[in-house]
Amino acid sequence: MKSFINVEDLGPLDKAMAEAFEIKNDRFKYQHLGKNKTLMMIFFNNSLRTRLSTQKAAMNLGMNVIVLDVNAGAWKLETERGVIMDGDKSEHLLEAIPVMGCYCDMIGVRSFAGLTDREYDYAETVLQQFIKYSGRPVFAMETATVHPLQAFADLITIEEHKVVERPKVVLTWAPHCRALPQAVPNSFAQWMNAAPDVDLVITHPEGYELDPKFVGNARVEYDQKKAFEGADFIYAKNWSNPGVTNPADYGKITCNDMSWTVDTEHMSWTNNGKFMHCLPVRRNLIVTDDVIESPNSLVIPEAANREISCSVVIKRMLENL
Ligand code: CP
Numbered sequence: 001m002k003s004f005i006n007v008e009d010l011g012p013l014d015k016a017m018a019e020a021f022e023i024k025n026d027r028f029k030y031q032h033l034g035k036n037k038t039l040m041m042i043f044f045n046n047s048l049r050t051r052l053s054t055q056k057a058a059m060n061l062g063m064n065v066i067v068l069d070v071n072a073g074a075w076k077l078e079t080e081r082g083v084i085m086d087g088d089k090s091e092h093l094l095e096a097i098p099v100m101g102c103y104c105d106m107i108g109v110r111s112f113a114g115l116t117d118r119e120y121d122y123a124e125t126v127l128q129q130f131i132k133y134s135g136r137p138v139f140a141m142e143t144a145t146v147h148p149l150q151a152f153a154d155l156i157t158i159e160e161h162k163v164v165e166r167p168k169v170v171l172t173w174a175p176h177c178r179a180l181p182q183a184v185p186n187s188f189a190q191w192m193n194a195a196p197d198v199d200l201v202i203t204h205p206e207g208y209e210l211d212p213k214f215v216g217n218a219r220v221e222y223d224q225k226k227a228f229e230g231a232d233f234i235y236a237k238n239w240s241n242p243g244v245t246n247p248a249d250y251g252k253i254t255c256n257d258m259s260w261t262v263d264t265e266h267m268s269w270t271n272n273g274k275f276m277h278c279l280p281v282r283r284n285l286i287v288t289d290d291v292i293e294s295p296n297s298l299v300i301p302e303a304a305n306r307e308i309s310c311s312v313v314i315k316r317m318l319e320n321l
Contacts (some may be wrong), residue, residue, distance in 0.1 A: 001137065001313075001316040001317055001320055002131075002137050002138075002317075002320070003131050003137060003138050003139065004137075004138075004139035004140060004148060004149075004313050004316075004317070005124070005127065005139075005140050005143070005146055005148060006146065006148065006190065007148065007151070007152075007187075007190055007191050007194040008194075009148075010152075010312075010313075010316070013155075013194055013195060013196075014196075016152070016312055017155070017156065017159060019312050019315070020152075020156050020305075020308050020309065020311075020312050021156075023308055023311045023312060023315070024156075024305075024308050027060045027307075027311065028060055030060075030061055030062075030311075030315050030318075031060065031061060031062040032062060033061050033062060033315060033318040033319065034058065034061040034062035034063030034064075034314075034318055035062045036064075037062075037063050037064070037105045037106070037318060037321065038063060038064045038065070038066060038103065038104040038105050038106075039054075039058040039063050039064070039065050039066070039104060039105070039106050039107075039108065039314065040065075040066045040067075040068065040100055040103060040104035040106070040107050040108070040136075041054055041055065041065065041066070041067045041068070041107075041108045041110075041141065042068050042070060042100065042107060042108065042109050042110065042111075042130075043067070043068065043069045043070065043110045043141075044070050044071065044109075044110060044111040044112065044126070045110050045111065045112045045142075047110060047141070047142075048279075048280065049278075049279060049303050049306050050110060050141045050142060050149065050306070051067065053149075053303070053306035053307045053310055054108055054141060054149070054306075054310050054314075055067070056307050057307050057308075057310035057311040057313075057314055058310075058314055060307070060311055061311065061314055061315060061318060063106075063314070063318075066103065066104060068100070075089075075090040075091040075096075076088055076089040076090060076091070077089060077091055077092065077093045077096055078091070078092045078093065079093045079125070079126055079129075081094070093126070093129055094129065094133060097129060097130055097133040097134050098133050098134060098135065100134060101133070101134035101135045101136045104136060105136060105137075105321055106136055106137050106138075106139075106314065106317050106318075106321075107130060107134050107136050107137070107138045107139075108138075108139050108140075108141045109126070109127055109130050109138060109139075109140060109141060109143065110141040110142050110143070111126040111127060111143050111144065112142065112143070112144065112181050112183070113144040113145065113181040113182070113183065113251070114144075114251075115179055115181060115240055115250070115251030116250075116251060117250075118242075118243045118247065118250040118251070120144075121144040121145060121181075122144070122145055122211070124143055124144050124145060124146075125144070126143070126144070127140060127143045127144070137317045137320070137321070139313055139314075139317065142183050142184075143183065144181065144183065145181075145182065145183055145186055145211075146183050146186055146187045146190075147183040147184045147186075147187045147278070148187050148191070149306060149309050149310050149313065150184055150187060150188075150278050150306065150309075151184075151187035151188050151190065151191035151192075152191065152309035152312070152313075153302060153303075153305035153306045153308065153309040154188060154191065154235065154276065154278070154302060154305075155191050155192070155195055156305045156308055156309060157276065157298055157301050157302045157305050158195075158198070158233055158276075160301070160305075161233075161274055161298060161301070162232060162233075163232070164232060165197055166197045166198065166199055167197075167198060167199065167232035167233055168199045168201065168230055168231045168232050168233070168271070169192055169198050169199065169200050169201070169231070169232065169233045169235065170200075170201045170202075170203060170227050170228060170231040170233065170234050170235065170270075170273075171185055171188055171189060171192070171200065171201070171202045171203070171218075171235045171237065172202075172203045172204070172224060172227065172228070172234060172235065172236050172237075172260070172262065173185075173203065173204035173205060173208055173237070173238065173239060173260060174236045174237065174238050174260050174261055174262055174285070174286040174287065175238065175255070175256050175257060175258055175260055175261060175285055175286070176238035176253075176282060176285055176286065177282070177285060178253075179240035179251055179252060179253050180238050180239055180240055181239065181240065182210060182211070182239045182240070182242050184237050184239070184278050185202075185210055185214075185237050185239050186210060186211065186214040187214075188235060188237070189202060189210060189214045189215055189216065189218055190214050190216070192218070193216040193217060193218060200218040200219070201218065201219045201220075201221055201227050201231070202215060202218050202219070202220050202221070202227075203220070203221045203222065203223070203224045203227035203228075204220075204222070204239075205222070205255040205257060205260070206222055206245075207241060207245055207246065207249065207254055207255065208239065208241060208242065208254075208255065209242060209244040209245055210239070210242055210244065211242060211244060212244070224259075224260060224266070225266075225269055228266055228267075228269040228270050228273070229269050229270070230270065230271045231269075231270040231271060231273045232270070232271055232273055232274065233273055233274050233276055233298075234262060234266070234267065234270060234273050234274070234275050234276065235276045235277070236262045236275070236276070236277050236281075236286050236287055237277065237278065237286070238285075238286060240252060240253060241253070241254045258285075261284065261285060261286065261287065261288065262275065262286065262287045262288070262291055263287075263288040263290070263291060264288065264290050264291060264294075266291075267291055267294075267296070272296065273296065274296050274297070274298050275287065275291050275292065275294065275296055275297045275298065275299070276298050276299065276302055277292070277299050277302075278302065279299055279302070279303055281299070
């Protein structure tokens with residue numbers, strides 16, 4: 001596996017899931033694979049879970065790890081060609097990337113959407129430059145449009161906690177005070193669509209339609225109560241307007257309806273549903289204290305499974321070096 005961006009990159013999902021549970025049972029089974037190999041993690045944006053779980057996964061596999069926070073200690077990087085670099089950016093990404101590639105065997109990249117230019121974001125311009133110029137296998141640690149390590153961990157968590165063969169899984173928009181990217185809901189939808197035994201429903205205010213390539217065959221229900229009825233899992237997430245129905249709205253907050261906040265009444269509509277969120281979460285905007293602290297909340301097991309999803313991805317890349 002030379003790059004990890006989409007669910008298809010893993011090949012058959014049942015095999016990847018089996019590998020995940022194998023690694024969860026014995027986290028150090030493949031420790032020999034990473035001997036004398038180095039992972040470089042590049043962060044253009046903040047992180048808690050991705051930073052810690054990816055480093056832990058790499059260490060479980062015997063790797064050395066280098067972490068670079070581009071905006072804290074490195075030269076500021078220009079990402080556009082043709083720019084006269086007379087501002088505060090001292091180095092161009094097109095030199096920096098191959099240099100980074102000299103010092104490692106594999107690269108993880110976190111680079112969020114700018115949310116001003118939909119075409120630029122959805123082309124995954126920064127990630128694609130790493131793939132093209134680093135000379136190393138590259139995996140997404142949340143990029144402009146996808147967060148596959150999170151979605152893989154979410155699928156593992158659902159598999160562990162489901163009580164029916166084909167659970168109803170509801171991805172629900174919820175309000176937020178800042179404009180957030182669509183990477184998490186995009187990947188969540190993509191991975192749930194790829195899973196053979198998931199009944200996926202997506203609910204959001206009208207105008208917040210996700211890109212059709214991620215929605216796939218999922219049912220979209222604008223009535224949140226109807227969507228929640230009989231749900232086995234509620235996956236809450238805010239996203240800014242994807243600009244699908246109105247391109248001028250891309251990256252904006254066009255709804256702040258607090259009736260979409262997931263509270264105990266919302267959860268009472270479900271089939272004793274489990275609550276999920278990728279974290280970090282702003283309480284009492286996305287979800288109330290009562291719901292996130294309830295026994296049905298899976299936010300901590302989800303975060304724990306980030307170590308497992310990442311272990312599978314790094315293992316696959318090590319096997320192909
Ligand atoms: N869920 C997730 O990716 O968390 P971080 O942003 O803290 O890495």
